Amino acid sequence: MNRDKNLPLTETVYYILLALTEPAHGYLILQKIEELSLGQVRMAAGTLYGAIDNLLKLKWIQPVQSEDSRRKVYVITDRGMEMLRMDSERMMHMVETTRRRIKL
Amino acid sequence: MRKYKFFVDLAKEEQWLNEMASQGYVLAGKSGASYRFESGEPGSFVLRIDYRSFKHAADFEDYRLLFEDSGWRHIAGTKSSGAQYFLKKTADQSEDIFSDADSKAGKFKRLSEMWFSLxxxxxxxxxxxxxxxxxxxxxFLQPAKLYYTPGLWDKTGADFWGAFLFETPFALLRGFIWLILPVSIVLYAVFAAKARKQYNKTLNKI
Incomplete structure (x- = not known):
């Protein structure tokens, strides 16, 4: 089976995509990620900015209109959603296989 | 307080600014090679430098706001200056604007690309x-050809030295100003290579 060359996603990218299943601006993304990861992933501003830049180029996220004219708001695209789904299936398979082989 | 310094190495510049902050001199502004400091409580500020330029003013505004929202005050840097200076009031000296090695190294890559394109x-x-x-x-072999003053080489004594010294700066400009070009190209290439090296070093340091 040929796997998409962008997989597996990094933890940073995975959480950004997950956070952007609802529209959000930069700082809100940081807060959502901290919340979604139960405080395990605390991303810094510079790291997030670079990742957003990259995800926009890949067209996995896109800017959307918002009331806040100074802060850019982004949301996940269909392509981004597809990547998120593929990577979660990959991880699900890993977890299931692991459970079958060893008692956790 | 003002200090004049010139850095090619972003990491060394950041280190120096943090040493200044630990002595109670907190960066308050920068223009060109002139750094302006204000007094602040020693050991309670961290300074970090990012390297990024922007096409649109709105992108720059959005970038600065993301940092400001996260507690980093934008101290210096313009839309196209590249180096962006951020300050945070915190006792934790390990606070950073990057949370992984990839993005921390990325700024050196952007810096290297800038020198290379120059x-x-x-x-x-x-x-x-x-x-x-x-x-x-x-x-190079016959620098005398660069002097245009009629009869310069027939003059003697003070008359000669006066005319000779007066024309020397013009002669040098006339003959060697082009050297600025190859010297700049070599310098920029060296800076690009240095930044590239730093990129690799940062990338391998987890």
Whole structure:
């Protein structure tokens, strides 16, 4: 089976995509990620900015209109959603296989 | 307080600014090579430098707001200056604007690309000058040819020295100003290589 060359996603990218299943601006993304990861992933501003830049180029996220004219708001695209789904299936398979082989 | 310094190495610059902050001199502004400091409680500020330029003013505004929202005050840097200076009031000296090695190294990659493109920009100018025959290499062997004052070499004593010294700066400009081009190209290429090296070093340091 040929796997998409962008997989597996990094933890940073995975959480950004997950956070952007609802529209959000930069700082809100940081807060959502901290919340979604139960405080395990605390991303810094510079790291997030670079990742957003990259995800926009890949067209996995896109800017959307918002009331806040100074802060850019982004949301996940269909392509981004597809990547998120593929990577979660990959991880699900890993977890299931692991459970079958060893008692956790 | 003001200090004048010139850095090529972003990491060394950041280190110096943090040393200043630990002594109670907190960066308050920067223009060119002039750093302006205000007094602040020693050990309670961290300074970090990012390297990024922007096409649109709105992108720059959005970028700065993301940092400000996260507690980093934007101290210096413009839309196209590249280096962006951020300050945070915190006792934790390990606070950073990057949370992984990839993005921390990324700024050196952008810096390296900037130096490299400058070097590349100067190349066609130098090539054009050489092709057009505007560069006279014989000036190295016969610098006397660069002096245009009529009868200069027949003069003697104070008369000669006065005329000679007066024209020397012009003669040097006339004959060797083009050297700025190859020297700049080499310097930019060296800076690009240095930044590239730092990129690799940062990337391998987890």
């Amino acid at each position: 070097a590349v920009c100067f190349l066609p100018i130098l090539t054009a000058l050489v092709m057009a025959g505007n560069i006279d290499l014989t000036a």
